[in-house]
Amino acid sequence: MTAGLRLVLDKVGHAYDDMTVLDDISLTAEPGRVTVLVGPSGCGKSTLLGIMGGMLAPTTGTVCCQGEVAPDCLNPLTYVFQDFALLPWRSVAGNVALVLEGRLSRAERADRVREVLALTGLTAFADAWPRQLSGGMRQRVGIARALAVRPACLLMDEPLSALDAQTRALLLDDFAALIERSGTTTVYVTHNLAEAVRLGHRIVVLSRRPGRIREIVSIDRPLSDRRAGDADLAAMEAALWDMIRDDAAAAERDGPVSGHVSA
Numbered sequence: 048m049t050a051g052l053r054l055v056l057d058k059v060g061h062a063y064d065d066m067t068v069l070d071d072i073s074l075t076a077e078p079g080r081v082t083v084l085v086g087p088s089g090c091g092k093s094t095l096l097g098i099m100g101g102m103l104a105p106t107t108g109t110v111c112c113q114g115e116v117a118p119d120c121l122n123p124l125t126y127v128f129q130d131f132a133l134l135p136w137r138s139v140a141g142n143v144a145l146v147l148e149g150r151l152s153r154a155e156r157a158d159r160v161r162e163v164l165a166l167t168g169l170t171a172f173a174d175a176w177p178r179q180l181s182g183g184m185r186q187r188v189g190i191a192r193a194l195a196v197r198p199a200c201l202l203m204d205e206p207l208s209a210l211d212a213q214t215r216a217l218l219l220d221d222f223a224a225l226i227e228r229s230g231t232t233t234v235y236v237t238h239n240l241a242e243a244v245r246l247g248h249r250i251v252v253l254s255r256r257p258g259r260i261r262e263i264v265s266i267d268r269p270l271s272d273r274r275a276g277d278a279d280l281a282a283m284e285a286a287l288w289d290m291i292r293d294d295a296a297a298a299e300r301d302g303p304v305s306g307h308v309s310a
Contacts, residue, residue, distance in 0.1 A: 051078030052114050052123060052199035052232050054099055059108035060257075061094055068094055070257040071108075076200070078114060081226055081233040081270075083243045085287065086253030086261075087295040092236045093204055095258065099234055100124045100202045116199045121150055125198035129205045131185040133177040140164065140173040143192045159195055166225065167191040183214035190225065200232040207242065216275060219245050223270040240287045244280045245273055252287065255294035262290060 054076040061069040068091040076082040076099070084092045097103040098110060101124060116123050133142050140160050147156045164170045167187045177185055186206060193201060207215045207222075223246060226233055237243055243250050250264040266283065273280055 051230065052112055052116055053078055054200060054232065054234070055111050055113055056099065057109045057111075059095070059098060059105045059110060061091065061098060061103065061106045067257040069098075069105075070259050072258070072260060073108075074251055074260065074263070076232050076234050077249075078232045079230045080248040081235055081246050083235045083237060083247035083250045084253065085237060085240060085243050085250060085291065086258060087255050087291055087297070088238070088299070089256050090253040090294070091256065091258035092253060095253075096202055096204055096234060096236050100126060100200075112200075114199075117197060119197050120199050121147070121196040123199040125193045125196055125201055127189055127193045127201065127203045127206045129207070129209045131177075131182075131189045133185055133188055135177050137177075138173065139169055139175050139177070139180070139188050139191075142177070142188055143195050146192055146196055163191040163194045166194065166228070168221070181214070182210050183218055186210065186218065187221070190222075194225070194229060198231055200234070201226075201229075203233065203235045205236055205238065208238065215239075215242075219275075222246060223273065227270050240284045240291075241275075241280075243287065244283045245275070246270065250287065252290050255297050261294075 056072055056074050059069060059072040060067065072095060084095060086092055094103065098105050134145065137145065143160050143163060144156050147159060151159065164173055167190055169187055169191055172180065172184065180188070207218055210218065219242060226246065235246055244266065247266060250266070252261045252264065253259065254261045264283065264287065
């Protein structure tokens, strides 16, 4: 087994007031693997990610971290959101360096910024301002910033959903390569089933609210061997949609959880 951080959930449930959004979730996110959470709108995917990352306390059940965290890891559990959240008055390099300030020396910061900019294909844009970048490039900066802390676990909440289809397809390949090279534990929330089969080693299918694990689908193929248009991946995507379709239609009729986001 790859050394690293393992997230173990045991009978996790969560409620907002009298509305139960998650129930009896038991799963493990393994080091070096991508666990993808999919399901109909409102099934609690983002809520579950928040619980896994410690942003929310579960109403029931437990979450624990097992394994090793590397000495150079500055933030074991690190989020990437769909909102790029870049500071417009800082350059690309300055935005990445922000998470390192007060934690590393100036020389160490510079070395690590150079490293992650090279890893994400941003070296030539180090001095650019966010307003000069496309949406896809801004999200690359967000990824570089997340990787700069050398996380043990990367928690990604629909990081590509704000991008156009062409940009999203290009970044999927980049994400796959970055994830394989970094070897982190990765949990990825998406509504997009093509993304799920492109990136997931284990795809956790949640039911409509209250979200329960309906099925866990394993894909035992290296991410580097997966490509858009692959017939096997297309068949898996169709099978996932067959699992979700009826719940998705019912979730649309149910409507959102008032006052809360529980994607």
